[in-house]
Amino acid sequence: MLCHMHSQGGPLTQLRRGHEQLVLGLLRRYGRLSRGELGRHAGLSRTTLYDIVAGLLANGAVVASAKDPGPRRRGRPVELLTLDPAAGQAVGIDFARRAVHVAVVNVAHEVIGSASEAHPAGLPWEQRVDLAERLVGGLAGGALRLTPVGEVGGIGVGVVGPVGRTDAGDTPQHVEGTGDTEGAGDARDADKLAALLSERFGAPVLLDNNTRLAALAESTWGAAAGCQDVLYLRLSHGVGGGLVVGGSLHRGMDGLSGEFGHITVDPAGAPCQCGGVGCLETVASVGAVLGAYRAAGGAADDVPALIAALDSGDARAHRLLAEVGEQVGGVLAAVCNAVGPGVIVLGGELAEAGAALTGPVERALDAHVMPVSRRRLTIRRAALGEAGGALGGIALVLRESPLLAGYPAGRPNQEEGT
């Protein structure tokens, strides 16, 4: 009575293949792992794991990469394993409002390159996809291989606006736009975009909000690499962010999470494009900050000019950034008390202001984060710049691969940020 068996090559082969898939999936998610880390993640015995790894090394699917320098280890260095870097590549594309950013990473988690090109706002999707295809082609040198390790690869794509996920809980999916938010026009086009990209690249497409993807990228390759609980805040023309919770991107119901820019900081403040009043975005976006600087008698048309003023010791600029930093820090503190991240990553153009902004932010965190949590919390500048959204798309493809659909997001053997 074994009608539930649909084996290919017999049950023993099937069992072994299951173990191989698990090992390949873990390397795909985490990049480099030692045999010890692999064993802990996979829950396989040492004997089984070494046997499976030996087979994968022999057939070339897995390679022994650079050794861990391991300053704290004695004896010979630990050998690290990755997927064969030549086995395939993953592509990330970030369709920002006025630019397309792309990145290509191989399945060993090595960044092959990234590229960007600005375009006018409102450029039709066909032309934005053309642009993306050309940029990706340039990076891959005509040798793009989107089918890594025996499974269909994917393209991770960032878009403006909320993106939810299906009931199945595995595949991010677009939520129909509602018209309330600036990005909704883009979001409504997401299904069409996914179909267009899928046809053009011949691969499935995973879509998510581009700012949230930047959060995932920073926790994979950037300022919070290896941290499992990360709060990412982006101070740009809009103010938004994302939460990485237990190593996975947090989406919230219908994808409406990470809207830190729409937390109220002044109930008597300015109206916000979201329909609210006095949101953080109304005081901490690039436009709001430059506007306030000019209203105070300063002269700066863009963020670099404002930073130049800060560097020259302009008191107005410092006073303004201190106020903005206090507001930003207050919002971050509230979210930290609620969610308990280990690392805050600050990104976006305004984060370039450096200590003039982060100093006041740190002081606000000191004042408003529970003391017991504050000392476990660090704040870092984003490391990936404008490539963050595209790299986050790749992180989504590599980390939330269907290969690992039945496998929980584990905790890599790395320390939380201190």
Add this chain to the structure above:
Amino acid sequence: MLCHMHSQGGPLTQLRRGHEQLVLGLLRRYGRLSRGELGRHAGLSRTTLYDIVAGLLANGAVVASAKDPGPRRRGRPVELLTLDPAAGQAVGIDFARRAVHVAVVNVAHEVIGSASEAHPAGLPWEQRVDLAERLVGGLAGGALRLTPVGEVGGIGVGVVGPVGRTDAGDTPQHVEGTGDTEGAGDARDADKLAALLSERFGAPVLLDNNTRLAALAESTWGAAAGCQDVLYLRLSHGVGGGLVVGGSLHRGMDGLSGEFGHITVDPAGAPCQCGGVGCLETVASVGAVLGAYRAAGGAADDVPALIAALDSGDARAHRLLAEVGEQVGGVLAAVCNAVGPGVIVLGGELAEAGAALTGPVERALDAHVMPVSRRRLTIRRAALGEAGGALGGIALVLRESPLLAGYPAGRPNQEEGT
């Protein structure tokens, strides 16, 4: 070369046992499921699933329970499956500051009963465990069966103070107390408590913060049953809460999440026991609210007296609750914009104030939650009362069972709150 096989009864039996374990684990997590829901969660083919279920029904591990009334379905009603209710029970114990609460639930998710007994603050652990054992014995009628369905059962235990989890990511574990928070003294004793309970009941112990457990209970059996993204706020002698994210309890780094009571509402406010200033707890705890009422000339020694004043139309009481509700709503709105829950559950003694509190809370949510999110968000009164912590311990045991360690928290086929 199959040295990685450690089979018991051969690989085919092993594979089938794996499928059976998956089905049993899903029923343990979700309680009642139809065959269709089981198939979607398990990812098994219809043929395989029906075969496995038939076997489990034949040997009695699974029973067909009440049929789904299914108002929207045509044809014959869908048969729902549960684990055999007689197969075992799970016990939850909440060691609150001045009382022990216990609950017993069978593996079909039916609540058998709950009981509570108050005790003086600071009662030694041995005596609190004696009390728990006696209360559990009374509920189970001397027939407690803590070893459900072929696996070691567990006791889910709530304690005051932060509780984290191990690197493995599966087993909640106590984090050493830090001395900053009121509950830290209790938390330091958690390891000792777990050992004591494990010895007394002969079962492993899963520990977590009792307020967070109440959040999980409300999303399992209570006001937010079936919702995957829930924010629970408890307004009691302390102010705290918990987040259920994608169906699982969110812990944050080192278990320091859900500290909504320590979000600043007034930077110039009163000092808080956490070391901060002007935290929500300083204005919205039972003590703070009663103190403010008395300072305004009112007379109420406890929450029922305050509620009586509200019921009698006392303007001072209504004015005070309006202010408190506005502060509570402001904090909830900030967390909602960050995390994106579908349901807010309000618990604790002060939630009994009803519309005098929830009205202002709703108005603050209207003002401060992003409009696009606000209309997807509902607020409900907690349904489980003081049994919440103990029931949450059971939910932890049933939902985060080691049986499902390799299985992601899926999304049951239920609608989010509307």
